[in-house]
Amino acid sequence: MREVAEIIRLHGATYLARFAERILPSHRRALRDLEACRTPALGGHVHQCDHCGRQVYAYHSCRNRHCPKCHRDQTDRWLTAQRARLLPCAYYLLTFTLPDQLRPLARSHQKTVYGLLMKSAAAALLTLARDPRYVGGRLGCLAVLHTWTRALVYHPHVHLLVTAGGLSADGTAWVAAKSRNYLVPVHALSQIFRAKICAALNRAGLLDQVPPGVWSLPWVVHCPHAGRGQKVLDYLGRYIFRVALANSSLERIQDDQVTFRYRDNRTQRLRRVTLSGVEFLQRFLQHVLPRGCMKVRYYGIWSPTCRRQLDHARTLLTVPPPPPTEPASILQPPAPDAADPPPMRCPQCRTGILIRVGVLAPQRMRAP
Numbered sequence: 001m002r003e004v005a006e007i008i009r010l011h012g013a014t015y016l017a018r019f020a021e022r023i024l025p026s027h028r029r030a031l032r033d034l035e036a037c038r039t040p041a042l043g044g045h046v047h048q049c050d051h052c053g054r055q056v057y058a059y060h061s062c063r064n065r066h067c068p069k070c071h072r073d074q075t076d077r078w079l080t081a082q083r084a085r086l087l088p089c090a091y092y093l094l095t096f097t098l099p100d101q102l103r104p105l106a107r108s109h110q111k112t113v114y115g116l117l118m119k120s121a122a123a124a125l126l127t128l129a130r131d132p133r134y135v136g137g138r139l140g141c142l143a144v145l146h147t148w149t150r151a152l153v154y155h156p157h158v159h160l161l162v163t164a165g166g167l168s169a170d171g172t173a174w175v176a177a178k179s180r181n182y183l184v185p186v187h188a189l190s191q192i193f194r195a196k197i198c199a200a201l202n203r204a205g206l207l208d209q210v211p212p213g214v215w216s217l218p219w220v221v222h223c224p225h226a227g228r229g230q231k232v233l234d235y236l237g238r239y240i241f242r243v244a245l246a247n248s249s250l251e252r253i254q255d256d257q258v259t260f261r262y263r264d265n266r267t268q269r270l271r272r273v274t275l276s277g278v279e280f281l282q283r284f285l286q287h288v289l290p291r292g293c294m295k296v297r298y299y300g301i302w303s304p305t306c307r308r309q310l311d312h313a314r315t316l317l318t319v320p321p322p323p324p325t326e327p328a329s330i331l332q333p334p335a336p337d338a339a340d341p342p343p344m345r346c347p348q349c350r351t352g353i354l355i356r357v358g359v360l361a362p363q364r365m366r367a368p
Contacts, residue, residue, distance in 0.1 A: 051352025
């Protein structure tokens with residue numbers, strides 16, 4: 001399979017030489033980690049089949065949060081935890097997009113602007129939702145930062161998975177959204193969002209770098225229904241621990257050209273983009289977040305400081321199940337021990353079990 005790591009090996013040195021000191025430390029680290037991922041550079045283990053004797057080499061992962069080959073287990077664990085967090089209610093998916101005029105500022109002050117983008121979006125929504133005309137309660141919000149389109153174009157925005165209701169101010173009742181058709185009016189929400197971004201940039205000392213005309217433009221906020229939240233979680237989970245490009249999307253790496261495909265949001269048709277190797281790396285790396293920049297945050301009753309409120313909301317929403325008529329041990333077999341991973345089968349004979357027989361030290365050489 002074609003991989004981003006292959007593009008880095010072919011064109012990484014040219015990219016580093018061309019941009020030299022302009023490259024951010026997070027970009028250098030991503031290039032180094034992704035190139036070394038699951039290679040002898042990081043070491044690993046040797047496994048041997050107990051049936052046919054074949055030896056299999058397994059190299060360590062880089063664990064970089066932008067690597068398309070890592071974090072499958074971590075993504076599954078994250079999704080399991082979020083599904084358990086979901087309340088039994090309806091949901092909305094809100095998307096707050098940063099205008100074009102603010103994107104140069106976001107690119108040059110990533111950690112600051114990304115943080116205030118997420119905080120301002122959540123604060124604007126929670127403020128409007130407290131109005132009894134719309135909800136009159138405290139929502140639960142999961143915020144996930146994205147910086148890309150499907151074509152990897154720079155497009156900073158934040159997705160919020162939000163409960164269609166909230167906990168009342170006195171904490172005694174669950175208050176559903178007043179309208180079945182919308183959570184809050186998006187036009188008013190976009191204006192509050194714009195005002196909070198302006199105030200946040202002013203506090204950060206960055207307001208003088210913003211074109212003044214941006215404050216008179218309409219800002220884009222979307223707020224469609226999200227069912228019970230499960231499908232949105234699955235969508236967000238795919239990009240929690242990587243950039244929005246899977247290795248399977250790469251179609252061709254030939255000469256100096258890289259071609260990848262994506263599905264257009266509007267037409268749902270497959271489209272293809274062909275770039276030079278250096279241009280591809282430049283487009284890919286602009287979505288690598290600086291160290292310490294959080295991609296996922298929780299607000300409202302989903303905030304880590306509001307665990308009691310979340311538990312109380314779940315109690316208010318949940319109908320207690322009827323008592324079982326038979327012992328639980330008869331109705332359900334005991335669950336297997338989830339801590340024990342399944343044994344690895346030999347890829348050659350498909351019969352034997354792979355047993356670890358050695359350790360590979362990190363090195364810079366060809367794979368055995």
